Amino acid sequence: MSSRSPSQPSGSSESLSQSPSQPPSQGSAGRLVAAVPGGAAALLYAWAAWCFGGPSSPSTTVAVSVGGALVLGAGVTYFLLVDGNTGFFGALALIGGLLLTVAVADQAASRGETATCVVTKIREELRKSVGEGGAEKTLYHHTLRCPGGYPSSLGAEDRRVAPEGGEVRVAYDAERRVAPAVEGSSSPWRPALLALPLLALATAGAARGRRTVSEERPA
Secondary structure: OOOOOOOOOHHHHHHHHOOOOOOHHHHHHHHHHHHHHHHHHHHHHHHHHHHHHOOOOOOHHHHHHHHHHHHHHHHHHHHHHOOHHHHHHHHHHHHHHHHHHHHHHHHHOOOOEEEEEEEEEEEEEEEEOOOOOOOEEEEEEEEEEOHHHOOOEEEEEOOOOOOOOOEEEEEEOOOOOOOOEEOOOOOOHHHHHHHHHHHHHHHHHHHHHHHHHHHHOOO
16 A cells, blocks of 8 residues: 555646736736826826916916826826726716816915905806706906006906995915905815815725726636
């Protein structure tokens, strides 16, 4: 009677030792897509903050071109790395969050000069939301007469800041890097509170899409 035990097929042991639970490339891709929303938001905010308040800000054309490329690039990258409906809707959430990030930088930008201006004319604009039965909203464009000639107008406001012939205090940037605003009306909190849930949703979608890919991979 032989004392030798039957040898185990070498192919079986090799296949067990060479079957990692998750390929390194999949883990790397997962980490990359999970970092896209936060990384893109941080980079875009830094760029927008420099454009709105830097000592040597680029021209409007350059600022918009680079910012638009960052937003589009982040959205496309996310869409390509996350499959299915999660990738599509997550990319939309990411783009919305990034656009609101720019609004945060705009509202946080310094408007260090103030002036008392006279409202010479108010133009009403009726804006309707996209889609059937969309809500209507009236916006007000104010033409101003300020000491030194600037600012000369205020952008679309959701109310009359003063009657025609009345006075309004306007905060503005002497370098004209950001649009003037009614004194005390600029606050980054509102767009920030809208941006954070969208960016969090995009990040959660990336994690969900990553788990789906891992679960569907054959053992």
